[in-house]
Amino acid sequence: MTAEPPWRAARRRSCLWLTLLLVHSPAMAWNAAGHRISALIAWERLDPTSRSALAGILRQHPDYGRWQRRAKSSDPDQAAFLEASTWPDDIRSDQRFYSAGREPPTPTRKGFPDMERRLNWHYVDRPLNPGRRAPPSAGRLDRQLTALAGILCDAKASSAERAYTLPWLIHLVGDAHQPLHAASRYGPRGDGDGGGNEQQIVNPFQRRHSSTNLHRYWDGLPGSSWLRGRRLESTVRALTILYPPTPTAPAAEPAQWIEESWRLAREAAYPPGDDAVPTISARFHANALDIAGRRVTEAGYRLADLLAPVRSRGCAAH
Numbered sequence: 001m002t003a004e005p006p007w008r009a010a011r012r013r014s015c016l017w018l019t020l021l022l023v024h025s026p027a028m029a030w031n032a033a034g035h036r037i038s039a040l041i042a043w044e045r046l047d048p049t050s051r052s053a054l055a056g057i058l059r060q061h062p063d064y065g066r067w068q069r070r071a072k073s074s075d076p077d078q079a080a081f082l083e084a085s086t087w088p089d090d091i092r093s094d095q096r097f098y099s100a101g102r103e104p105p106t107p108t109r110k111g112f113p114d115m116e117r118r119l120n121w122h123y124v125d126r127p128l129n130p131g132r133r134a135p136p137s138a139g140r141l142d143r144q145l146t147a148l149a150g151i152l153c154d155a156k157a158s159s160a161e162r163a164y165t166l167p168w169l170i171h172l173v174g175d176a177h178q179p180l181h182a183a184s185r186y187g188p189r190g191d192g193d194g195g196g197n198e199q200q201i202v203n204p205f206q207r208r209h210s211s212t213n214l215h216r217y218w219d220g221l222p223g224s225s226w227l228r229g230r231r232l233e234s235t236v237r238a239l240t241i242l243y244p245p246t247p248t249a250p251a252a253e254p255a256q257w258i259e260e261s262w263r264l265a266r267e268a269a270y271p272p273g274d275d276a277v278p279t280i281s282a283r284f285h286a287n288a289l290d291i292a293g294r295r296v297t298e299a300g301y302r303l304a305d306l307l308a309p310v311r312s313r314g315c316a317a318h
Ligand SMILES: [Zn+2]
Pocket: 031, 088, 089, 122, 171, 175
């Protein structure tokens, strides 16, 4: 094969980068655009047997009809998989559900084990400054990833259990790749910053709402929350070219994803300096966009690996 001239490779990279920057616009969340990007990358890598098993599981979910109404896809199986990826965030504002410790339980609806929002499944707070006193994290992200993968592969699990489990698993693989879902800074009195939620920043690259917090800034890097359809597809194409899968990478485990996120949080998630309310610099922003793009893409590859063995009952043997 003839080598590509260096100028052409450079131009190709800058075009891709521009595409990525253009599709990035102010900011709702990793919890919508980012999750859908990872889910579409995974879906495109799964074979027809796995896709049909996963689609069959999702058809049993009580909110399957809502997903179909909301989706922009002519393929109902793919639409369910993409919309399921944000379901654990969607229920944050769904009145059928309640937040334990803050509200009384709501009546259990058919097809759900209970109606708790499980807000502590989305993160695990590992201290970034290990010398600091930090209480044990209330977050269960690491444990839930393992538990949910076990339920999905359990041949004795009911179809309702598996239908409840799968959207959570799709979603939490994404969360595990967001650096600030795996780390917090702790002050001298053991008070954490909630994965950057308590760290106010100014983001001059956002036209409106430039005053925000660091966690929300990172959540918003992959794109805006309405990203669906053709723009989602073109974003996925750009990202998978920019960040191709590494064929030699060892089989990744949830503990490793979280360790990587924690390291990224320590090295690159907080703006440098001692300002109480730092302003995001162009250099910091470009690096953060690069990390976010790479992480949502890696999450997609790993989600495909995790879900490839799933069958209509249990999982295929490796
Ligand atoms: Zn989440």
